[in-house]
Amino acid sequence: MPVPGVVGFGALNMDKITLVDKIPSADEEGFVLSVECHPGGSAANTIVGLSRLGVRTGYIGRVGNDPEGSAMLKDLESEGVETRGIFLCQGRSGVGLSFVDKRGQRALLIDPGVNDTISYRDLDWAYLRDFDLLHMTSFVCKSTDLSLQTQLALARDKDIPLSLDPGQLYAERGLQLLRPIVERCTVVLPNQRELRLMTGLGPVEGAKKLLGIGAKAVAVKMGLKGCYVTDGTTKEKVPAYGGRGVDTTGAGDAFNAGSIFGILAGMDLAECGGIGAKVAWFCVQKVGARAGLPTKRQLDELADRR
Secondary structure, eight states: OOOOEEEEESOOEEEEEEEESOOOOTTOOOOEEEEEEEEEOHHHHHHHHHHHTTOEEEEEEEEESSHHHHHHHHHHHHTTOEEEEEEEESSOOEEEEEEEOTTSOEEEEEEOGGGGGOOGGGOOHHHHTTOSEEEEEOOOOSSOOHHHHHHHHHHHHOOOOEEEEOHHHHHTTOHHHHHHHHTTEEEEOOBHHHHHHHHSSOHHHHHHHHHHHTOSOEEEEOGGGOEEEESSSOEEEEOOSSSOOSOOTTHHHHHHHHHHHHHHTTOOHHHHHHHHHHHHHHHHTSSSSSTTOOOHHHHHHHHHHO
């Protein structure tokens, strides 16, 4: 039986993570403890998480012809991700500036660079058809909506199973814009705040609204409170695994990887949420979105210890 495959479609960013004594408000000052650089981008983090769990993976994105772009491509290739769908072009690669305090909380600024410039005609349909699920995340859309419009056109025109983590950037635009994607989703993976931005509702009623549009399942991420998962029949709150970590960067992306892995493996929805919680717990034990992502063996060993 062929190994299921997932292809990501989202921004590729070099994460420049600054550890600070505190995240200052307006007119406040703080100091820097250390600075690290790690390849990132929400969909890319999830795809790397899936690859480490043994899932066949690929990616659609864009990087610039600069050292950051080269480093991101090499990193994905080292993780076993098929990079044929990533376009190299003139310009500056995306950068994410993260500020992380001693409690592991963070503030984030994004410079999208060339991420927002992927057109519909750039896509390789033979490449897309080689995968079983297309996982989408947000683009900044700073100077153009081109990459977002490409995602929407893809959702409307092609019969490819989808998953979506809207992120705050897309959630703020409202559910009506995202409807063509949501109605075709195998699973929608917002956090609690994003769901409220999209629907004006809390986890239970907001998830119900997404199901009413056509999503087959919804997993609402609620941080240390766990997650709420539903497909209309299953309606269950799944607890978080463990406590606070050292850095929450990429925790939601890691949850997505574990949840999608569970769906591909045919697990029930509550079990998928539990796997997502465990992968997220691994992630937050180290600085950066990917350093702590577990292998399938590590995940199995954790289950054996419980």
